[in-house]
Amino acid sequence: MIELKSVSKTFDDKEVLKSISTSFLPGQTNLVIGQSGSGKTVLMKCIIGLMTPEKGEINYDGRNLLNMNRQETKMLRREIGMLFQNSALFDSLTVLENVMFPLNMFSNMRYKERAERALSCLDRVNLHDIGHLSPAEISGGMKKRVAIARAITLKPKYLFCDEPNSGLDPKTSIVIDQLIKEITQEYNITTIINTHDMNSVMENGDNIVFIHEGKLEWNGSKDKIITSSNKKLNDFIFASNLFKKVKNIEIGLMEDEG
Amino acid sequence: MSALNKVGEYTLLMQKVLTRPDRFRETCKQIVREMNNLGVSSIIIVLIISFFIGAVITIQIRLRVDNPMLPKYTTGLVTRDILLLEFSSTIMCLLLAGKVGSNIASEIGTMRITEQIDALDIMGVNSANFLILPKIVGLVLFSPILVIFSMIIGIVGGYMVSIFTDLITTDNYLYGLQTFFVPFYIKYSIIKTLVYSFLIASIAGYYGYYVKGGSLEVGKASTDSVVMSSITILIADLVLTQLLLT
Known part of the structure; x- marks a missing residue:
């Protein structure tokens, strides 16, 4: 499990992450979503240790990354797998x-x-x-x-994926999403995926963290995201007509059941 | 201030580079690969340039130093000393700074912008050490071979002038080569090349490692590394000549 406690990060007096606290469980695909520039990449870099937050704690199964010495960090990194946006294979x-x-x-x-x-x-x-x-x-x-x-x-015990679907066609995106989900469950990995692909969210979102202007705005599962009343979240996910239609169908179904 | 920042950044990078490798076996493999990529692939260009420069120096010396007071073997002697003292080490390394330096800076710079260096860091690999150390060691180990090839082929270039032109006789050229020969000049030339090779690989590695942006910045880093290596080589030449020959 990865647990964040009041993680804050500032760049030149601009607070990019504002006291973020949440936890990511093993065996689940945890998605961090948000608009470009919302701070999700900075959050991931802080969790991995490529950036150091000014405040807070980042606990890997109880081990605070920010208190680790160089050797401990090195050992921790061997427990981490990372999937980069453009794959980053060695040419x-x-x-x-x-x-x-x-x-x-x-x-x-x-x-x-x-x-x-x-x-x-x-x-x-x-x-x-x-x-x-x-x-x-x-x-x-x-x-x-x-x-x-x-x-x-x-x-690895922890898997990080930065925009795993970027540049892929919808069919291949689904294959990658399913693969990540299967591997997460098979190896009981704590997986954190950084994405703004709503298809991914609906496929893989066991636990979704929505970041808006550096602040954790909403936290829940894919089942609750469509019906959430959070305005900022709704502005983000219903920017596309497709998801507006999905929401209407979902609400219609709920009314029928009610 | 910016220059001082760069010196500081370079020094800190070298601290990370010049440490014990994570996996000695992997680093050795990389060193062999780099000796091939940087050294062996430079042999042909070094041989071609050395041959022609050796020939041209011989002709120029013969034409410019045309004084009855000077012995006839002067051309061979001066050609040899120019090749041994400056051309095969300094000028050849300036050429290598262009070929090898730009190669190193663009390779590492591309790895930076395509997140390959981040991938190494996240795996817990000392990326600076893993990427730059083999290039430095590979080039430093191979450069004496390039210097010796350059000296031999440069002298052969001059010898060809003595065979195919009537500017100088072969006997005079060969006699000039052997006259007042100082064996230390070869050692001096190799010492200089070792220093230059370190500078070329480490400066190019530095420029590539700290690239930010895209392909334009990689190109700029590659050019900057060649310019900076060349300037540093010339300064090092001055210092080493003063230290070793006076």
Whole structure:
């Protein structure tokens, strides 16, 4: 479990995160949503440790990240998997070498064992026989899946995904969403996904945190988000006509049931 | 103030780079890869440039130093000393700063803007050490080979002038090469190249590592790294010459 207590971050006198407190449970896909510039990327960077908040606590299963020394932080990072917006695969390595990379750096396995583990991770994300290709030779969706495979090679306890659907077609987006959800449940990982894709929210939102102008504005599940009365949240999710229609249908159904 | 900031940033980066690698085995693999990428791939250009510059220096010296008071072997002697003392180390490294330095800065800069460096950091890898140290070690280890090749081929270039033109006889050229030979000049040239290689790889690594923005900034970082490496090499040349030859 990752628990945030009154996390605040300031840039040049501008408060980007305003005393955010929430918790992200294992086995759940936790989504952080919000408009561009709302502070969700800064929040994720603070949770990962790429930025340091001025105030607050970030507890990884009771271990406060902000009180850790360099060695403890290093050890914690080995429990973290990260899926970047543009996959961030290493261009100079093949797909298999990319997936093997964390094992090469942090495990004492022999080459054969490392290769077997990497291949099993590639199988898990439904990629077969592409280990010899370079990242430039595969599609955007495949890159995301390779990045997921790389993120799970060390069996992480925490998985962070930054805009996992950006640049993908709707069908591939759903495949990636489902894959993240399955892996989260299978390995009982605490997964935090940064997104503004409402399809993702409705597919994966076990726990949704809505950030508006650096403040935690709403927290709940995908079942409650459509019927929420929070104005700022409604302005955000019903910006598209599609979701306005979804809301009307949902309300209609509730009235029929009532 | 900005220059001082950069010196400070460079020093702090070098503190991170010059530490014990997380995985020695992986770093060794990277070093071998970099020796190939940065060193072996530069051999052809070094050989071509050294051959022609050696030939041109021989012709120029023969034409400019045309004094009956000077012995006939002067051309060979001066060509040898120019090649050993300055060309094969300083001028060759200025060329390498262009080829290798821009390569390093753009490679690391692209890794920065595509979040590959963030990926390393999040995994708990010392990204500066993992990316820059192998490049520094690879180039520093391979550069003496490039210097020696450059010296030999430069002298061969001059020798070809003595064979294919009637400006100087082969005997005079070869005699000039052997006259007043100081073996320390070779050591001096290699020492200078080791320092220059460190400067090229570390400065280019610094510019690439701290890129912010997109492809335009990567291009700018690449150019800045070449300019800064070249200036630093010239300053180091002055200091090392003063220290080692006086």
